[in-house]
Ligand code: SF4
Ligand code: SF4
């Protein structure tokens with residue numbers, strides 16, 4: 001048995017962004033690498049999966065190969081970690097569930113779809129968490145390097161990191177006035193995108209300026225990094241644990257804030273409210289046939 005905890009990383013259908021964020025641990029990376037032994041990872045280019053202490057999966061499950069790898073990683077890992085919104089909730093790849101996989105292949109390859117060399121697409125993308133049991137979830141697209149570091153170091157100390165159970169608005173320092181008082185119709189017209197505004201007040205809550213911000217239905221954990229940089233939250237931390245549907249929560253909240261019917265004029269309600277959770281949300285009926 002090795003003296004140090006061993007780590008394996010498996011890549012499913014993702015974009016490597018979560019792993020880049022892990023590398024962003026920068027100054028802490030040498031210390032982390034001193035404390036563990038890396039086994040199967042894209043950095044070591046080792047393909048076999050041995051029994052390891054910590055297994056990390058990035059990406060959603062979108063192909064038959066992904067299912068195989070997720071199951072093998074589960075079998076071989078003492079602790080299995082879902083890293084990133086794709087792995088936890090299906091994330092951006094989950095948006096392909098609104099399309100038929102045959103149509104998608106045709107869009108990418110035209111009439112020359114290769115017979116081999118491409119993995120068999122599942123009809124639907126599913127989060128890793130719905131294919132195998134996962135011990136630790138680290139959401140975010142990608143999770144911040146600090147979040148990844150805190151979670152991994154907690155595991156090395158024998159603790160189980162938990163997801164944040166409070167709402168992002170609590171961490172957001174933008175001034176909130178009207179949003180704190182339940183009232184109908186505090187937004188005069190409806191919801192808008194940042195691009196539609198001539199100017200934006202960098203200190204006031206986006207929603208109070210009529211700009212949709214998913215902070216109202218999103219778990220904290222990133223120190224509200226987008227809203228503090230004058231960008232509305234897109235919801236990549238997913239729902240607060242225990243909330244089945246981040247999208248429904250956002251729509252419920254908006255319905256109590258904007259005039260009746262205004263949401264009907266919002267062009268991409270699904271793309272915004274269910275952007276990271278379309279594959280995870282069992283209350284959302286997605287037709288792709
Ligand atoms: S969660 Fe975001 S950064 Fe991570 S693999 Fe998915 S798309 Fe990439
Ligand atoms: S809705 Fe957005 S901008 Fe407003 S307080 Fe919440 S996170 Fe901040």
Ligand code: SF4
Pocket residue numbers: 140141168218219222223224225226227232233234235236237238
């Ligand atoms: S502010 Fe929202 S979109 Fe930005 S990192 Fe945090 S949860 Fe993700």
